[in-house]
Amino acid sequence: MKLLGKKLSLLQVAIHLGAWIPLILIVLNFFGGRLSVNPIQDIEQRTGRLAILWVVLSLSGTPLASVFGWKELNKFGRTIGLYAFMMATIHVTIFVALDYGGNLKLIWDAIVEKRFILLGLTAFIGLTVMAATSFKYWQKKLKKNWKRLHRTIYVIAPLIVLHYALAKKGDIFTLQGDIVRPFIYAVIVTLLLVLRIKPVKLFIKKQWSTMVRKISNLAPQKKTIENKSTAQKMKLGRG
């Protein structure tokens, strides 16, 4: 598909639509009065959920490529990461401008009083640094340190999961409160992080390629059987 003279793959189109459609729907629902009795809290929560979803998507590119050999998603790692940052920025802007009306004293009090806000802020600072240094210029300038810096996502992602769990007034460790969704995210993030540990990665990669080989070995055999039966059928026909 071509857009503004640029050729886009199906996956690229899906990524862009997947980012913009939910945001457009939020705006339409907000101005159309189709949200809950507390529309500001509603859009704050919805954008928060979008942000965590995109962070998790950006984390999954590398394991999908290095373990399962699906390299497509990893090609758009920067785009996905920037969308995660965009969603988080919208979420934070709603908190600052709409929820707290830009009142710095109230915002400061909230940061000091509520642990989950401090966690969110820490994660947001991390995401901002990563987004700001995602350009080729910084990649060249920081060299090896660029990779090290961008590995902080392994700390940021669990912070976001904790921010989510605590925002829902849940306790992820004792499984109390409204924690089903944060818990699912905790499991996914843990799996994605564990898949980056070298021995685990090599083990799963080996198991996966053995399974793929077995399945692909089955395919020609099936063909041979089919061919045989066709030949047999022809023989029978001739007889």
Ligand code: HEM
């Ligand atoms: C300065 C940084 C941040 C602030 C001040 C902040 C603020 C908030 C607030 C006030 C809520 C609770 C809304 C409510 O239930 O009334 C919330 C929930 C949430 N935030 Fe943040 N947040 C920040 C950063 C982030 C980041 C970086 C992410 C993800 C990338 C994120 C994801 C979420 C999620 C998933 C929820 C729960 C949504 C739900 O209830 O379903 N937040 N945040």
